[in-house]
Amino acid sequence: MLKDLLFKIPKDKHSVEEITSLLEKHKEIKFVSLVGIDLSGNDTDERIPVKLFLKDINTFFEGAIQTDGSSVVLPGIATINNAKLDMVADPDADWFVSYNFENIDEDTGRPVGTLRIPCFLIHEGKAVDSRHILKSSIEYFEKSLFEMLKEHPEALKDYGITVDDIEKVVATSATELEFWVKTPNDEAELEALSTSQMLQEQYWKRTKGSVRTALEQCLDLMERYGLEPEMGHKEVGGVKSSLTETGSLTHIMEQLEIDWKYSDAVQAADNDLQVRILIKEVFRANGLDVTFMAKPIDGVAGSGKHTHVGIALKLKNGKMINLFTATKNHYLSVFGYAAAMGVLKNYEVINPFVSATNDSLKRLKPGFEAPVCIVTSLGHTIEEPSRNRTVLLGLIRDLANPYSTRFELRSPNPHTNTYLCVAAIYLSMIDGIKYALMNNKTEDDLLKELSKKPGEDADYLEKDRAYRSEEDVFEYYTEAERVAYFGKAPATIYENLSAFAKYPEKLEVLKQGDVLNDKIINSYRLGVEKRWITEINNRIINHYMDEIRSFKRLHCPENALDLDVSNWMTINELRKYLMKDTYTTKSLFTRIKEASAAGDYDKVSQLQLEMDEKMKVLREIYSAYKKNLLDI
Template sequence: MARPRSSQAATPRRPAQVQSKDRATSSVAARRAVLKRIKDEGVEHVLFWFTDLEGHLKSFAITPNEMEGALDDGMGFDGSSITGFNRIEESDMVAIPDPTTFQILPRPVDDHGHELGAKVGRMICDVVKPDGTPYEGDPRYLLRLALERMRKAGFDTFNVGPELEYFLFEDDKGTETLDEGGYFAMTTQDAATEVRNDTIHALESVGIQIEYHHHEVAPSQHEIDMRYDDALVMADKTMTYRIVVKEVAAWHGYYATFMPKPLFGENGSGMHTHMSLFKGGRNMFFDPKDPHHLSKTAKSFIAGLLVHAREMSAVLAQWVNSYKRLVPGYEAPVYVAWSQRNRSALIRIPLYKPGSEQATRAEIRCPDPACNPYLAFAALLHAGLEGIEKGYELPDEMTTNLYRLSAEERKQRGIVALPGSLGEAVEELAGSELMRKALGEHIFPRYVELKRKEWDEYRTQVTQWEKDRYLAAL
């Protein structure tokens, strides 16, 4: 795989000078296994990946000769150059590679099936301070803290299965589609089937198990679904998925985007996220005696998601454009309710199949694929655990199409809507004690500041729509 544009090296303004110290958090055996693979498979470079606060992938490259020291001690970088990280006077950071994430990146092939370009590996890193303590601004560490809260609550696994949708366009200069195919299209209109097939091969080559793929509702819109996994592993996979999708599209001369709503009048791209809690290998969401086959744990978890949905919206849908998707009429959830079959509800409970008790789960439909998965999964887990620990009661199921109810009918039933803009969502976030706890005292104020700034930049623009509507009339 060629070095992707969106994961270009996070070039420091000055090299971070950090005192050498054995900061590795992995076993000696795991580190030796990585070094052996690098040598045996002729890897020429290894990319160290981590994310900034908004979920943009950052990387820098290490040569094989430097790998042993990097595995033992990490590599220093200037955190002041990374969005949401520390100011320049306290900017020295260290990236500690996680050996369990080592993969050799896929490469394009020529007409004869020969791989092109250098053989490159990648490892996902935890970010620490020079003394080796975790950096509170590292989104990966934040998710680790949420999982620690889960373990203290008596569970051992938070399984997550996100469904990422995306668009393929002719290039990154516009939104010229490749086809006019619709949902599950299997005709010549679905021009990107070959691109999807190559994407699946590339994803599987880096250890991402794929369950199925298909054309989505909008023209040139696609979905490739990963098999569920532990939340931290899945967040790593989500970051990898996004860059692989973009890279394979580029091999074919196209551009892939996870922008939530690139086309006016068409469905946007969501990231429906399936969740369940396990303990000792058992799904704690399942109850054979309940009419919906949901345990008390599951009901309280779902209630937590509903109660805190507005507060965490700015994390699950974090861009101005996210709220162009979250409007009635385009299959996107707007109203805070739950149902087993009603897809207009925010949370859906997939139908139970006898013998599939382990698959009992809740699906939240408001996240979009441009979120930071580490922050998103952490926020969802905290909200669900809050419901469990405080014994939230699950409201009645909503079986009616919520889009067809009047505002007064929704009010009578106690159904609220998600925020209608990033500005509204940020203020909900800013006033949330739970999200302050979920994001931590380091990330929380920085994240609120970033999103307020984005909203202010947007709301002060004069758009073409305004000129067309008002210039000649006013």
Template sequence: MNGKRIYSIAGGQCGRETLLAILREHPEIRFVSLVAIDLAGNDTDERIPIQTFVADIDAFLAGKAVQTDGSSVVLGGMTSLADAQVDLAPDLTATWFVDYNEEHVDHETSLPVGTLRIPSFLVHRGERIDSRSLLAATVEYARAEILKLVRIHASSPLLAHLEPARLADIEFTVGTELEFWVKTPTDTANVEELSAAQMLQENYWQRTRGVARTALEQAVMALEAYGLHPEMGHKEVGGVKAAIGAGGELTHVMEQMEIDWRYAAALQAADNELLARILVKETFRANGLKVTFKAKPIPGVAGSGEHTHLGIAGVLPSGRRINLFAPADMHADFLSVIGYGALMGLLRNYEVVGPFISASNDAFNRLKPGFEAPVCIVAALGLDPAIPSRNRTVLAGLVRDVDNPRATRFELRSPNPYTNTYLALAASILAMLDGIRWAVESGTPPEALLAEISKKAGEPGSYLEQDRAYRAEVNVFENYSQEERDRLFGIPPATVWENMQNLLAFPDRIRVLTAGSALTPRVIDAFRSAATARWKHELLVRIIPEDLDTVRACQPLALASDRAQDLWKRIDTLRHELADDTVGNPALCTRLMSTLSNNSLQEASELQVVLADRMEHLRQLEDEYRKLVF
């Protein structure tokens, strides 16, 4: 026993004898938990006594010791009540983390009780069917394909600066930015105050104070202890100033924050993101604050994204890495041939990538015009290769530093903190691979690739769709009307149902996702089925009942002015439309519940859009009505 905490065990150091030695050195580790990720992004968690683990360690490491009920996790019908067993198999190549319970001290060591969290796979009938395994298989497939591609075309002058003949490996690098809201648990949001503070830009990168500052600093330090190499923690655009209590402490905390940490290889980056959410939530909770990672926790106020940075590096035998997106001359070109191909692949195939990124009602609550939430399939490169710029209204932005080619990457802005990062990355990598393959095999030079991605809608493209535009260097919300955006960049899905239908509507692009052995048609159908079921049931048991509560809470006030009477008349008309059933004329909420129950899901999706619009209008009228009280 060394009396010091151990926070992680590096991948490749999880052999039997090494592991037993570590556990002997750290008796505060009392439990083991096998962490697998279902298709919805939920992580399994359990408490297995360390004595049980040690006594049967060979079976644990072989994935033969722990089974679970596959029908109770989100696997979209790949398991059933009659065929439910799934085995949890540890990933011996991943970094394992020790989760310390600060509220439970081990009396023998005087250290918090630790649980060794082991990233794992779900295995059903010998087949890995979980999100981690799907990303791992995708990375392996895409890695091999790109290596083969660049070696075949090693003599091409378009690839010369990437030293293709010398590349020994390919690495997909990923970085995530975690945004979240923090509040005093019992407080409710004052939307008007929050909106005003946002418009006045009173919070972004402002100084944190009191318990919020303490919690933020502790969270950043926790990420450092676990080896995630945090880069920054700061206040985001949302929030209002806290009050000061009688004892000088801050009360009524409500603000938005962001924490960033260093990029990592794709699978490890997704594991790190899961750990970071746990550390952030527990650290703020220990300080009496509640964290939410919802994409849109407060209507009418900026939501939380999880901008995801995507890069590809070639690895030389020496270990030196070459950014495959960077051009030969950073001052003359935006991207390399591989970089252009990757971006074009992501854009052309985004209709079938998007469902893996935005699969919840909450995600679509955020994806509205404005608030820097991307709704258009469009990218920005910058105004000039020599002067990098950032357009924050697009789906994918090029991030680059002319003095540091290794920093060249794409920022995908659509994910949110509850996006299943594993599946989102798998789909994005396969889409990029499709574009890379076309760009390299076609021998198209960078200037022609730039012309294609910059083409106007209606101009033919060799790879991209003729009737679409794919690049915008202006604010797409201010410079284009909704009709223009729909015409130029495509009509975005408005609901989960519409998004999942894209997995049926674009068979040619589905073939891009199924090119490897990971995202098979069976897996894609299972994901679509699971996401659709969750969408349907959330509407029935949560969203519609909450909307009905809001409608019922709208009651007339003792106000005699003509303005008040007019507002109440409009509110009451909406109330009846939403919730008052009459013979032969069911209310909107009733119609939506009926279509969902009857599995008339296309109609239900259309009614959901109408309901959301009516509820927003009702809240605006009710707010205006109550302001007349004096």
């Protein structure tokens, strides 16, 4: 059945005649959905009957479909009293067909399909969606770099070409997706998960049962969609599942990763969205629940979405040149060093577009292979590519394949808005490249500056900071040294968003080309802020309340030792401090809610840190208390 289905309409097949012919041939495709991406990365979804679409196809292609923008995340832009949005189809992207395998079309015997057409969201004549922001930032990047190459033709000398040989600049990107999969309504013991992780019992192990089936089905479907999957495997997190009497597996709790081929930046972000949808549906069909949360379980490895970026020149003779690959005895070219410096210098204002949820910052903790420092690694020697997994910006090099040189940003997570994240990266990279070309910097100059020690003067990078380390940054440096050399990582969403006001000169870098302008940035900030406050008050505190109520006294007073009594007294005091109000005192939860209602977000941020620390202590003491009891 699958071989007869249409999975994708490529960008070169988007004429009215071709679309009409394909939809008339594939009668199982019953609906069309215009897919716009708001500033939170949410995708719109609706069902327009294909008959209506074909009847008015010219309007779809040449005009716009109107919708209510108050239901998407565009605060300060699409408001209740000014909510009209126009949805304009994007013909310059692949269009995927999503199939409902639980709804079989009677006439064709095939699953009902929906053609998902990427679109832009237009408000008062201006595009305000994440896809358009990325597309515009890439257009600005490619145009700016091309103009700089015309102004500085000497930069192309080592490649043996002139600017007249260039057809276009190409910005490429790719993502790797990690996620947790489990049996619905099952909860694994934290200690079992943590122990399994420390013993590396799950990493690259063989998948079994329904997990194996779902993983293989995902890879097969990705191939059919033309996404060119490269690998699927188990990650570090998880515990061994249980075998039932019928031979099936239950109590599944595993972490997986799927990788696929790079594409141009906008298509790569579209592909990322398509893969996440596909994974959710396939695993659900196999009776398994998938979460893309960055840190679904405290104390255990979270899920990342390493994001790769590269730059190439497509020449008129068809040849491709990777601009990051060194042309001399160096780690990188001038363009590569400069791009890395642009990202590292401006990362404080990139980070709000990378980590925008409470769990995303929980993932970025020392000891879980997630970056906490603004630092890169190039390799101990030029002949030995870096394998340092503790840095923020990894350099991927293959000495046998010069086309593969690229950077890997290790901080994104599955819920990172890839469109805005990649846009911010490229806007920062062009800032570094501009510095290098306008000041005639050589590879030696840039390597020296990138490798500077704290306190050494630099023309572009900050004097008191370091930006390169070949060491394990968690083990080699103390916490105080990490903060002094590489900056202090934000601990809350409020601290992360505060970078916009704290680093105005860096924010100007993201405003180049009027792509991420003040209106867009403010709308994004408002949306993230609202989600942060709402989640704390309506989800995190409620979850903590349930957890606190589950911490009950377990010992019998007549059999208890003084240690048991002391532990319980400490536990009970913490329980009351966190959630119990009296006539004279307010609990920590109440104080957070009151600060939220008053709009005192700085105070909320401080209290959130205290709350998380108190909950951590409470869990540890309760675990010790429980383990010391014989008769439970």
